[in-house]
Amino acid sequence: MATFDALKSTWTPDDVLHFGRRAGFGLKPEAAATLAMRAIGTTVDAWVDGSADEAALTAALPLANVVDYPGYGNEPDQWAPHPFNLRVEHPADLTEAQGYWVWRMQYAPNPFTEKLALYWHQHFATGAKKVDNIPLMLKQIQLFRSLGRGPFGDLLLAVSQDPAMMIWLDTVQNKVEKASDVPNENYAREVLELYSLGIDNGYNQQDITELAKALTGWDYIGRDFPDPKNPYYYNDAEFIVYRGQANPYPDHPWLHGYAMLPNQRKSGTFTLFGVTLDLGADSHYGADAIRLILTQRAQACAGFLAQRLLHFFLSPELPANVVNDFRDVILANNFAIGRSLKVLFKSAYFYDPAHRFALVEGPVAWSVRIARLLMPDLASAMAPYLQNPANPPRFGAWSAFVNWDTSGFFNMGQDLLNPKGPNGWKEHGGWLNSDTYRHRTRTAYALAAKEGRGDDHNHVPRFLFDTDIHEWFPATPASALDVFNRLVALLQPAPIPTGLRDAWLTLVWAKPFAWDGKPATEDAVRRLAFLILCSPQAQQH
Amino acid sequence: MSKRREFLQTLAAGSAAMTGLACGGGGAVTASSGPGGGPPPPPPTPAPTSPILVIITAEGGMDLLDALVPIGGANAGAYQNLRPTLKVNPAATTDLGSNIGLNNAFAGMAALHQQGRVAWLPGIGMPNPTLSHFLAADLWWQGSAVPGGTGWMGRYADLAFARSGDPLRGISTDGLPLGLQGVDRNFVNISSPDTYRFPSTRSEWGSVEDPVPLRAGFTDGFALSGTPGSSGLKAAMESGQLYDQAQSLFSNLIGTSRRTPSVPYPGDATYPDATLRDGYRHLSYQLKFIAEMVAKDLPSQVFVATTGGFDTHSNHARDFPLLLKEMGASLSAFYADLASISTAKGNAQDRVLIIGWSEFGRRVRENNGGLDHGTAGLGYAIGKGVKGGLYSNFPDLTSLDSNGNMKFTTDFRNLYATVLDKWLGVSSRTVLGGSYPNLGFL
Numbered sequence: 001m002a003t004f005d006a007l008k009s010t011w012t013p014d015d016v017l018h019f020g021r022r023a024g025f026g027l028k029p030e031a032a033a034t035l036a037m038r039a040i041g042t043t044v045d046a047w048v049d050g051s052a053d054e055a056a057l058t059a060a061l062p063l064a065n066v067v068d069y070p071g072y073g074n075e076p077d078q079w080a081p082h083p084f085n086l087r088v089e090h091p092a093d094l095t096e097a098q099g100y101w102v103w104r105m106q107y108a109p110n111p112f113t114e115k116l117a118l119y120w121h122q123h124f125a126t127g128a129k130k131v132d133n134i135p136l137m138l139k140q141i142q143l144f145r146s147l148g149r150g151p152f153g154d155l156l157l158a159v160s161q162d163p164a165m166m167i168w169l170d171t172v173q174n175k176v177e178k179a180s181d182v183p184n185e186n187y188a189r190e191v192l193e194l195y196s197l198g199i200d201n202g203y204n205q206q207d208i209t210e211l212a213k214a215l216t217g218w219d220y221i222g223r224d225f226p227d228p229k230n231p232y233y234y235n236d237a238e239f240i241v242y243r244g245q246a247n248p249y250p251d252h253p254w255l256h257g258y259a260m261l262p263n264q265r266k267s268g269t270f271t272l273f274g275v276t277l278d279l280g281a282d283s284h285y286g287a288d289a290i291r292l293i294l295t296q297r298a299q300a301c302a303g304f305l306a307q308r309l310l311h312f313f314l315s316p317e318l319p320a321n322v323v324n325d326f327r328d329v330i331l332a333n334n335f336a337i338g339r340s341l342k343v344l345f346k347s348a349y350f351y352d353p354a355h356r357f358a359l360v361e362g363p364v365a366w367s368v369r370i371a372r373l374l375m376p377d378l379a380s381a382m383a384p385y386l387q388n389p390a391n392p393p394r395f396g397a398w399s400a401f402v403n404w405d406t407s408g409f410f411n412m413g414q415d416l417l418n419p420k421g422p423n424g425w426k427e428h429g430g431w432l433n434s435d436t437y438r439h440r441t442r443t444a445y446a447l448a449a450k451e452g453r454g455d456d457h458n459h460v461p462r463f464l465f466d467t468d469i470h471e472w473f474p475a476t477p478a479s480a481l482d483v484f485n486r487l488v489a490l491l492q493p494a495p496i497p498t499g500l501r502d503a504w505l506t507l508v509w510a511k512p513f514a515w516d517g518k519p520a521t522e523d524a525v526r527r528l529a530f531l532i533l534c535s536p537q538a539q540q541h
Numbered sequence: 542m543s544k545r546r547e548f549l550q551t552l553a554a555g556s557a558a559m560t561g562l563a564c565g566g567g568g569a570v571t572a573s574s575g576p577g578g579g580p581p582p583p584p585p586t587p588a589p590t591s592p593i594l595v596i597i598t599a600e601g602g603m604d605l606l607d608a609l610v611p612i613g614g615a616n617a618g619a620y621q622n623l624r625p626t627l628k629v630n631p632a633a634t635t636d637l638g639s640n641i642g643l644n645n646a647f648a649g650m651a652a653l654h655q656q657g658r659v660a661w662l663p664g665i666g667m668p669n670p671t672l673s674h675f676l677a678a679d680l681w682w683q684g685s686a687v688p689g690g691t692g693w694m695g696r697y698a699d700l701a702f703a704r705s706g707d708p709l710r711g712i713s714t715d716g717l718p719l720g721l722q723g724v725d726r727n728f729v730n731i732s733s734p735d736t737y738r739f740p741s742t743r744s745e746w747g748s749v750e751d752p753v754p755l756r757a758g759f760t761d762g763f764a765l766s767g768t769p770g771s772s773g774l775k776a777a778m779e780s781g782q783l784y785d786q787a788q789s790l791f792s793n794l795i796g797t798s799r800r801t802p803s804v805p806y807p808g809d810a811t812y813p814d815a816t817l818r819d820g821y822r823h824l825s826y827q828l829k830f831i832a833e834m835v836a837k838d839l840p841s842q843v844f845v846a847t848t849g850g851f852d853t854h855s856n857h858a859r860d861f862p863l864l865l866k867e868m869g870a871s872l873s874a875f876y877a878d879l880a881s882i883s884t885a886k887g888n889a890q891d892r893v894l895i896i897g898w899s900e901f902g903r904r905v906r907e908n909n910g911g912l913d914h915g916t917a918g919l920g921y922a923i924g925k926g927v928k929g930g931l932y933s934n935f936p937d938l939t940s941l942d943s944n945g946n947m948k949f950t951t952d953f954r955n956l957y958a959t960v961l962d963k964w965l966g967v968s969s970r971t972v973l974g975g976s977y978p979n980l981g982f983l
Contacts, residue, residue, distance in 0.1 A: 173855035182908040186854035360773040429776035433717035434783040435730040500765040535762040536777030
């Protein structure tokens with residue numbers, strides 16, 4: 001644990017900004033200055049515990065989806081606050097679910113909760129295209145919010161019994177009808193390779209075969225089921241093991257089980273990592289097999305988690321001894337993820353300047369962070385609406401952002417809630433190629449240039465991100481250099497060379513500087529913000 | 542035919558497979574009669590002076606045995622025994638000879654085969670196979686005697702493409718797999734020709750008017766940032782600069798109007814089978830886009846398309862025929878479309894070679910409705926310059942490894958060596974870091 005033993009005793013505003021970028025979605029400089037006055041230990045504890053009141057977020061949700069539902073005929077477009085459509089009967093679609101989650105990321109009073117959920121979504125990558133049920137996808141994300149800080153063993157078992165995951169990696173198809181049937185090993189392989197141990201790290205094909213056997217007959221029952229004619233449309237689901245028992249909920253269907261079969265679960269014993277257990281109630285119908293991963297392969301599992309967590313929260317390139325030291329932190333904390341991350345965030349090592357801007361930021365977190373920095377917070381965004389309900393709240397129009405661009409997040413290389421495979425996205429340098437970079441510049445334009453389009457029948461312009469440059473400048477800038485410095489302080493790119501800064505200022509401010517409120521001045525400010533966001537430095541965090 | 546098969550099998554069962562030697566060249570269907578007893582197919586066209594390579598990867602692990610089906614001999618018995626519910630009826634296949642039937646669901650491929658334009662590589666794989674998708678795909682893409690951090694096509698780009706000013710030489714239409722990353726050069730990836738310019742705005746207006754001067758500032762971001770001091774900054778500089786260099790060249794060449802293909806592609810309104818999709822970035826979409834880039838004479842030598850969905854652990858009987866159909870229909874539409882394209886350097890069909898693979902094949906024995914991860918898979922090469930036929934010995938289904946998987950018969954690097962030496966005209970030894978014999982289909 002040596003690496004993480006030395007505590008950070010005091011922190012500077014720059015340290016706080018680094019913490020905010022990694023453990024959340026960024027902090028404005030003013031907020032960082034305030035936090036820097038507080039003790040690091042209690043501040044990190046409260047941040048990780050997510051102790052801020054979320055009532056305002058919940059209250060805003062019915063108005064959160066600022067979207068342009070097209071009007072037909074003479075009806076005006078409905079550019080108005082709506083709740084997100086997240087229930088199957090609407091029907092829910094991926095763009096609204098993406099918009100909903102990203103809206104939460106932007107306004108969450110506890111950003112760490114959402115950042116950690118985003119981490120777990122990357123870790124347990126599950127895709128909506130195959131799951132084909134948005135409420136179940138969001139149920140899984142909610143699992144990450146509620147159990148993401150807790151002991152990893154509890155989370156791993158809960159994910160293994162999560163309906164979206166059970167569809168995604170075919171646990172619901174892992175049924176045996178007769179003794180000779182071969183179990184489906186999709187989940188058994190990936191839970192070891194991708195979710196707990198890493199490729200070929202402490203298991204072999206025989207372990208996969210046995211684990212697949214232990215998980216046979218797992219299923220779930222659909223709940224909150226609005227359309228009896230369509231058994232695949234339901235808003236919730238409950239895990240169950242099918243052992244030939246009667247359906248305990250006669251009004252709800254078995255979704256993938258076939259209740260006419262006497263049993264869909266193997267009987268006898270299984271042997272995993274050298275431990276032999278009965279397949280029945282003694283092993284909690286296979287649930288203990290998932291527990292064995294942590295008890296029998298604790299070192300390997302903690303090492304795998306250390307690698308993944310450090311890669312996400314600290315740096316992609318760390319010496320083996322550092323990873324091993326964080327593995328030991330996880331072991332010492334009995335796999336409690338929140339407690340382990342508190343050790344990381346309080347350590348002097350985390351704040352080593354070499355780690356600042358050492359990571360390419362993923363496109364979803366990048367977009368959310370810029371929106372948080374350039375847009376008003378939740379209370380300010382609600383203010384116009386509270387004054388007059390005819391005014392929409394000034395929220396980021398995330399569903400429209402996704403829709404207008406066929407899919408903003410898809411094109412930037414992170415189709416939120418819909419990764420292509422169970423290994424999620426390749427992080428760091430893997431986020432960037434010439435096409436995802438191109439689409440980042442499109443997002444930068446939407447955010448910095450107040451991109452909008454058209455109008456409704458009242459000829460009111462509509463913006464994706466309704467920014468006001470005066471909110472970016474708490475103090476009046478006296479020069480173009482002042483403008484640049486403030487934008488850099490706000491947007492927090494990696495250091496930008498002075499030669500590049502001067503070239504941009506020459507390009508953008510051909511005329512003598514004046515903070516005169518004229519459109520040309522706003523135009524210049526937005527151009528500069530746009531160029532900063534398009535720079536290679538701004539892709540780091 | 543049977544004698545050749547025995548010869549191939551002997552060679553593969555001996556040292557050839559283990560040492561990565563090819564089973565060299567004897568499988569062409571260019572003898573006195575064509576496949577199925579028809580007239581012999583026309584001979585392959587000679588290698589063009591300006592060759593184009595189109596690479597297609599099928600992600601997820603494409604099953605070999607339900608695509609090229611064992612329909613005779615000991616293999617057929619083993620296949621039918623281990624796949625009691627999923628087995629493909631020999632009557633639903635086209636005889637390729639050597640006891641192999643081509644699944645008729647692989648739309649259009651039988652016709653291409655009968656024209657003598659498909660080289661089949663059943664059993665392609667690697668020594669010490671991994672059953673991990675992600676490791677297997679990376680090993681395939683690295684394509685090296687000693688896998689390192691670069692891909693075989695990236696190393697080819699290092700060798701053949703200019704360091705800068707040549708951004709369109711290699712284009713991927715979906716992502717940037719490891720295989721396209723070199724030391725000095727990566728491929729550019731362009732998922733769609735729409736609004737491919739900088740700044741690339743999404744709507745008709747934003748508050749910044751006259752965005753053209755911004756281009757200089759964007760370029761400055763790469764020109765004036767010095768040497769990147771971190772791996773993240775390096776990745777951002779390389780990818781952003783490639784986009785910056787490509788955008789003006791590409792948008793000028795591709796123009797504003799889209800090409801109308803000479804034949805309908807799956808998913809087009811005019812395509813005869815309306816059940817075939819054309820989702821955004823579907824293979825059909827990507828190949829249509831590649832045909833357009835060829836037709837508009839982009840200075841591109843290698844195109845890479847990516848398709849997926851082949852991880853059929855469950856519902857294999859439902860999904861696999863559709864996957865085969867979509868892939869075959871897209872490939873055959875593309876091949877037919879190329880014939881109508883006159884480029885500055887010759888007819889496109891004469892210039893294009895298509896090769897494809899998947900990271901592994903699937904388990905021989907079915908689970909309850911699907912197939913788990915396996916080893917040996919299916920490789921292929923299609924083109925007017927291809928001598929059609931079988932160029933890899935079919936794996937022996939009566940002699941599986943301890944996990945019940947097939948033993949591979951042709952080292953995947955032999956396919957690369959053939960293409961590098963005989964189509965792209967560079968030394969495969971330099972790119973692959975080892976000597977891998979040519980398979981003989983070019």
